[in-house]
Amino acid sequence: MDYSRESTMVLIPTRFVWRYGGRIVYISGSFTGWTQWPMTPVEGCPTVFQTICSLPPGCHQYKFVVDGEWRHDEHQPSVNSNIGTVNTILLSTEADYLTPMLSPQAPPSGHGSSMDVDSEGFQRVVRLSDSTSPEPFPTMSEADVDVSRHRIAVFLSAHKAYELLPESGKVIALDVELPVKQAFHILHEQGISMAPLWDFSKGKFVGVLSAMDFILIMRELGRHGSNLTEEELETHTISAWKEAKSYVNNQINGQGAIVPRQLVQAGPDDSLNDVALKILQSGVATVPIIHSPSADSPNKNLLHLASLSGILKCICRFFRHSPGSLPVLQLPICSIPLGTWVPKIGEPNRRPLAMLRPSASLSAALNFLIQAQVSSIPIVDDNDSLLDVYSRSDITSLARDKIYTHINLEETTIHQALQYRDDPFSVYGSNIQRCFMCLRTDPLHKVLERLSQPGVRRLIVVEAGSKHVEGIVSLGDAFRFLIGC
Numbered sequence: 001m002d003y004s005r006e007s008t009m010v011l012i013p014t015r016f017v018w019r020y021g022g023r024i025v026y027i028s029g030s031f032t033g034w035t036q037w038p039m040t041p042v043e044g045c046p047t048v049f050q051t052i053c054s055l056p057p058g059c060h061q062y063k064f065v066v067d068g069e070w071r072h073d074e075h076q077p078s079v080n081s082n083i084g085t086v087n088t089i090l091l092s093t094e095a096d097y098l099t100p101m102l103s104p105q106a107p108p109s110g111h112g113s114s115m116d117v118d119s120e121g122f123q124r125v126v127r128l129s130d131s132t133s134p135e136p137f138p139t140m141s142e143a144d145v146d147v148s149r150h151r152i153a154v155f156l157s158a159h160k161a162y163e164l165l166p167e168s169g170k171v172i173a174l175d176v177e178l179p180v181k182q183a184f185h186i187l188h189e190q191g192i193s194m195a196p197l198w199d200f201s202k203g204k205f206v207g208v209l210s211a212m213d214f215i216l217i218m219r220e221l222g223r224h225g226s227n228l229t230e231e232e233l234e235t236h237t238i239s240a241w242k243e244a245k246s247y248v249n250n251q252i253n254g255q256g257a258i259v260p261r262q263l264v265q266a267g268p269d270d271s272l273n274d275v276a277l278k279i280l281q282s283g284v285a286t287v288p289i290i291h292s293p294s295a296d297s298p299n300k301n302l303l304h305l306a307s308l309s310g311i312l313k314c315i316c317r318f319f320r321h322s323p324g325s326l327p328v329l330q331l332p333i334c335s336i337p338l339g340t341w342v343p344k345i346g347e348p349n350r351r352p353l354a355m356l357r358p359s360a361s362l363s364a365a366l367n368f369l370i371q372a373q374v375s376s377i378p379i380v381d382d383n384d385s386l387l388d389v390y391s392r393s394d395i396t397s398l399a400r401d402k403i404y405t406h407i408n409l410e411e412t413t414i415h416q417a418l419q420y421r422d423d424p425f426s427v428y429g430s431n432i433q434r435c436f437m438c439l440r441t442d443p444l445h446k447v448l449e450r451l452s453q454p455g456v457r458r459l460i461v462v463e464a465g466s467k468h469v470e471g472i473v474s475l476g477d478a479f480r481f482l483i484g485c
Contacts, residue, residue, distance in 0.1 A: 029062030
């Protein structure tokens with residue numbers, strides 16, 4: 001049926017995606033008169049096919065023809081009909097199409113992919129007609145920002161850190177006298193990127209061991225003439241490494257004097273606002289919540305590791321049913337000062353976005369992570385389309401089977417390092433989602449909801465279809481905007 005000839009009809013450009021491979025794929029549906037319309041592979045994702053059809057509001061049925069075989073998407077709504085099982089789609093007649101279309105899961109970049117596409121962004125419905133053009137994005141007013149920040153500040157100040165404590169769970173703390181090698185094996189086996197250090201002889205919190213420590217160790221092991229050997233990792237304790245690390249940090253930062261870093265911690269009665277500020281100002285990922293029976297008591301209890309994602313989850317849960325009280329939530333992220341973006345041509349004074357090719361060396365990736373003070377780097381192809389992400393936490397995968405003793409940082413490529421990370425025989429499997437994406441047109445509330453999910457530290461902003469990298473929005477970026485710091 002040719003809807004384009006009916007000039008008075010409102011048509012909705014709708015993206016259909018087949019994400020299960022094949023060589024030649026067609027779509028056939030009630031809107032095509034059940035004739036077969038070709039679908040094209042997504043650039044950079046040859047196993048994912050897509051097409052865009054302009055449809056009127058209402059209920060439509062469709063199926064796919066994959067290499068000559070009739071198929072339906074088992075992960076989408078479907079009904080039984082006289083031609084077998086068909087998928088269905090209902091397009092609303094509402095004017096504001098901000099709801100998700102089609103798949104509740106995004107098309108992956110291939111089998112075993114660690115990438116996660118936010119289908120609510122990739123398959124967004126935009127209302128168009130022959131006589132109107134898309135309306136421009138709403139603009140941000142200072143009054144809306146001030147009102148939203150004030151209400152968030154009131155909420156954060158009124159709620160305490162103990163509200164972050166789960167009903168049940170565990171906190172992994174490492175004995176400061178553990179050998180460094182064993183500690184990093186624990187981080188890898190537990191699937192965590194950092195753990196608090198505890199001096200059990202004194203019953204107190206003494207610091208944190210993180211993936212960054214392992215990055216520094218890897219650099220030191222790979223440095224010619226290094227005094228640190230693999231054998232020493234067998235016997236060196238965490239406390240000994242931490243003492244030596246001050247010298248390494250002095251070399252990296254170029255500081256003339258070594259100033260011990262102050263330990264960051266919080267109590268259960270601290271406000272969520274105070275906890276968030278401690279995390280942001282200290283540049284750490286988590287803050288231990290420690291309870292002490294009294295101010296001078298030597299016995300302290302580690303209750304929880306507070307993170308920005310946990311605090312953000314509280315914010316989202318509280319304001320979910322009254323989104324109108326925070327006007328900025330409806331704004332697309334491209335219209336607010338949020339995140340780091342790829343500079344446009346001729347745009348001055350914009351911090352460049354660090355990206356690397358799969359052929360770059362692992363040494364280059366580690367240098368970027370340290371010098372650029374970032375937690376992850378987008379890995380892109382020659383067209384700057386997103387392939388994967390390499391993060392600080394990924395370096396702990398090299399602790400498995402002593403991989404770090406068999407590789408050369410200059411000769412090992414990022415592609416090879418990602419293969420070490422995505423070990424198919426790992427107890428965690430190779431299909432863990434590690435790369436989370438959004439679109440520049442996504443509203444702030446959607447971005448915050450995704451960032452509040454466990455394991456999501458950042459969202460890569462990409463162009464729909466091509467996955468061309470446009471920017472990064474991190475948890476820290478979101479909080480700095482929300483609380484105005």
